[in-house]
Amino acid sequence: MPGSDPAPPATNQSTTDEECSPAMSEVAQICSDLIRIDTTNPGGGERRAAEYVAGLLAEAGLEPEVFESAPGRANVVARVPGDSPEALLVHGHLDVVPADPLEWRVHPFSGEIQDGCVHGRGAVDMKGSLSMTLAAVRGWARRGVRPRRDVVLAFLADEEATGEYGSGYMVEHHAELFEGCTEAISESGGFSVQVPGDAGTRVYPVAVGERGTAWMKVTARGVAGHGSKPAVDNAVAELSRAMVRLADHRWPVRLTPAVAALITALSQVLGEPIDLDRLEEEAVRLGRVGALFKAQIRNSANPTMLNAGYKVNVIPGTAEGHVDGRFLPGYREELLETVDKLLGPRVTREFVNLSGAPSAPYPAPFFDQMCAALVAEDPAARPVPYVMSGGTDAKSFSQIGVPGYGFAPLLLDPTLDYFGMFHGVDERVPVAGLEFGVRVLDRLLT
Template sequence: MAENGSTTGHRVGDRALEEVVRFTSDLIRIDTTNRGGGDCRERPAAEYAAERLAEAGLEPVLLERTPGRANVVARLAGTDPAAEALLVHGHLDVVPARADEWSVHPFSGEVRDGVVWGRGAVDMKNTDAMILAVVRDWMRAGVRPRRDVVIAFTADEEASAADGSGFLAERHAGLFEGCTEAIGESGAYTFHDGAGRRIYPVGAGERGTGWLRLTARGRAGHGSKVNHDNAVTRLAAAVTRIGEHRWPPRLTPTVRAALTELAALYGIEADLDGRHAAEGVDALLDKLGPAAALVEATVRNSANPTMLDAGYKVNVIPGEAVAHVDGRFLPGGEEEFRETLDRLTGPDVDWEFDHREVALQAPVDSPTFARMRAALKTFAPEGDVVPYCMSGGTDAKQFARLGITGYGFAPLRLPEGFDYQAMFHGVDERVPVEALHFGVHVLDHFLRTA
């Protein structure tokens, strides 16, 4: 039996490094495109993951709210029954991809020149594969973590999560008994600042989701007539006001910590308090250069118009016009978000949430965050680890309903010039084999010491 929970008692085997590449490629080849509206089938990928866990001696369960929309949950017992459990989760669905836009077929899982190609290579079948590889390596070596580790592979993250983590949190909360913290996607990757510094941002917060439907109503009529009650005009004016609005800075503890640590890395004085705090935030972002990209989307709320729908004939003024807006709000910022939308839409346009999820933040001074930092520094000693808030959202929102504090920790060491953020939902999504190997080493280290 390897030394349980030790930082030195276990070393990842070569078989795990081979498996993480193979599992990533295999999962990519299983088309789990989520087109929204229920148009997805994750079950084949869920069965694949469950089979890999069962081969290692675990007892995974497959759970569906809707036929074909399968989730997988398994528990690995730790050595300390009194310790709080840790949830490790990843989603199985992916966004659509058009093959004619790609250099390789998006569901080929091709491994070429040390890189695995395909939809899900970064978002996030690579992480699913890392989890499988680490757990199987442990079971072969007789390793057990200190805490219980609950593994969840979910459906429907790329839409509403109603068939995935939302369903699990609502209907199967007992499977997550004892879990107080979780790790999921979008964090612990290499960010190159262009000046030789390598930064590893670890997710410790998410903005809330506010997808909005705007509706303007007016008087229908002939397109050649004077009409001062034109629904399209009213909607267009509201959409323009929303798109041009400059939201004020709002610093959450996570974002403040991120700005403070980044400023210290670059030897910049950070003036984030007092009468001129707003000017200080924007001035600091200007001084941070490329590193500002890690925080600039999360220093304020946002609302971006994304869809318009009005009319059915050029010479007919419609009686109704509809727009959709992707809104995001920071922890503590939802009231400001609502009040601002009321003002920007005005009296002639109604708005409502099409989809709403809470904002999250996690402590950056916790033992768990310190262990994530230490795991990264063990395998990337040249890197600087900082907290950050995600501009979008993950399954952590649904698991938060169970009182689980979520972090973004899906480690990858990436070469300079590799645009990690562009891989999410982008063309030619891919991940280097060496990045997968790094992720397995770091994930193994963290999970054994968490």
């Protein structure tokens, strides 16, 4: 255990009546505390959050270990003994993406609780989920309850970048801590989506896979010169044209087995067919239900960063950019070949991060157990298989043979845009939704 005080820092946030209430739930308080610890990545500040988490686990009678992969970059792992040595890995990340306070209605690192929600960066992605896990484990300690099997807890750094200091580091240097883990659960699954026109039915997507990641740095090289003279070979123009070609490309629809299973399940829930020949239009028509497959039916490559030049009257010799590429299982080569064609022969690329498209068994008994836990707590739940459009730390753990599911159960107000909360402004999570998640996890694991 680290020797420093794990308590979060004091802030100048305003205190609401709800925050002062003695009835405020433990999971909301933990979520608020974690948000108040700024773990913005880049920035490398997970150590203080790791110490806070380790302190909560120690209070629950566990023996957490803190692993610092680099100065300030820390991971926490603990094992909860269960009735079977076969283990389940429950993992999540401590870091968050940046947030500009000037754009937010409530300060993104205040952790303020108002209007029934915990506000701040990480409320959804994914300090709220970590809080549910911590509250469930601490509840077991108070009640003297053991999980049905060993539960390995991992709170990780650096997921919002490449995972080099988090899951990647732990898999490379401490894989023995995850021995016996036959499955894993983490973020981006198990949340409620209201069915259009049916207030009594909620879809709960449980992730059984995710798209692969291909982050690329692209470079155009030309001839440097004076900005007032005709350009011989303008690198900025060459890169700009390539980026526009990437942005404008229409990727073909590729229906993978897992996404096909999702669409079949959604058709059954909706009581109407989904036209497989018009999936993009159907995704728009179905709104938030359609968002469950809109990004998962094709590869993508989005220009995200540009960098060139150092003075307005100098034509630079090089121009650089970054592209966020994502590929469906089995379609990595199609992505890369298409990107190369669109970039053209005078723009080169190199990988910033290349990781696969992991999947978990489906159908499978454990998938059914997750679904049963949701239905037990919400009789209106209709769980369905799901593929995540982005990536998670499941990519690292799949390398050591631990398949990962997206299951961070959350009951949402129908007016909240769950996908819009990820990396968005005014991120927040309902307190009642967090409490629901604790009950579902408790039911699943014990």
